[in-house]
Amino acid sequence: MITDKxxxxxxxxxxxxxxxxxxxxxxxxxxxxxxxxxAGKPIxxxxxxxxxxxxxxxxxxxxxxxxxxxxxxxxxSSDRWLKIIGLLALGSLPTFIIVVVLGTIGLTFTVxxxxxxxxxxxxxxxxxxxxxEMNAEPWFAIVVGVMLFxxxxxxxxxxxxxxxxxxxxxxxxxxxxx
Amino acid sequence: xxxxDITDWTSQLRRGVLELCILQVLREEPSYGYEIVTTLAExxxxxxNENTIYPLxxxxxxxxxxxxxxxxxxxxxxxxxxxxxxxxxRRLSALQKEWQSMSGAVAECLRRGERx
Numbered sequence: 550m551i552t553d554k555x556x557x558x559x560x561x562x563x564x565x566x567x568x569x570x571x572x573x574x575x576x577x578x579x580x581x582x583x584x585x586x587x588a589g590k591p592i593x594x595x596x597x598x599x600x601x602x603x604x605x606x607x608x609x610x611x612x613x614x615x616x617x618x619x620x621x622x623x624x625x626s627s628d629r630w631l632k633i634i635g636l637l638a639l640g641s642l643p644t645f646i647i648v649v650v651l652g653t654i655g656l657t658f659t660v661x662x663x664x665x666x667x668x669x670x671x672x673x674x675x676x677x678x679x680x681x682e683m684n685a686e687p688w689f690a691i692v693v694g695v696m697l698f699x700x701x702x703x704x705x706x707x708x709x710x711x712x713x714x715x716x717x718x719x720x721x722x723x724x725x726x727x
Numbered sequence: 728x729x730x731x732d733i734t735d736w737t738s739q740l741r742r743g744v745l746e747l748c749i750l751q752v753l754r755e756e757p758s759y760g761y762e763i764v765t766t767l768a769e770x771x772x773x774x775x776n777e778n779t780i781y782p783l784x785x786x787x788x789x790x791x792x793x794x795x796x797x798x799x800x801x802x803x804x805x806x807x808x809x810x811x812x813x814x815x816x817r818r819l820s821a822l823q824k825e826w827q828s829m830s831g832a833v834a835e836c837l838r839r840g841e842r843x
Contacts, residue, residue, distance in 0.1 A: 570785070573795075576807065577760055577781060583803045584761035600778040608778045612786035 552582050555596055562606035574609060636718065647711050655705030662698025665690045741775055745783060747826055748773055750811060750819040757810035760784065784809060792818050
């Protein structure tokens, strides 16, 4: 039958669309032919108005290429979970080391740096409490304190940047459109 | 230099406004492909080929402006109906404003041209 031939050719020409998309398109064109025939239009005329199969398929591909997500095969749930497990397996140990090491350095260096600068400044003006023992020159304590503070802030920034990167990577993998 | 045939010009113009018209046709109630095609065909200059309208419907669906559902048909298999999504309604509203602004400007342009 001429309609079946037309639809089979259309299905073949739409081979690069996702199966669900392709099935819906073919069903819709089948439905259009049935509706037009029911309205009394000759089948030849209906197919002629639909145009050559290749042209119709090209028109679909053109429209759906504008939004590639629509024609890309959907990622299955199992694929997504496999990706997540793979990402966690690869990322967990480095993540643990980086976050713990950088985080610890960031926190301790920042706090120690501030402490040293304050202690150095207090020693300089002779206001250092008696229970604080300082075996270095005040200016040296201040310089080291500033250096530690800068290192601590950089480490903290690195920790936050790394955590953001991991979160973005996980989101990308878990997104259904990924 | 190649000149644009009037038929090509009309075709391009129609293509540009077809999205607005399809969304407008679906504004009140859901409809299916053949009904949308025949409704647009009744509007003369807006009559577009099936091989323009059907792919456009799929694209609007892919864009999240339309959604589909199946409804029993008196003859044959269930029909695929299209209806506007919330995004589709927002898009329609934006396109309506854009069209009114554009058509007003074109009308004014033509009016000024006639005066000279």
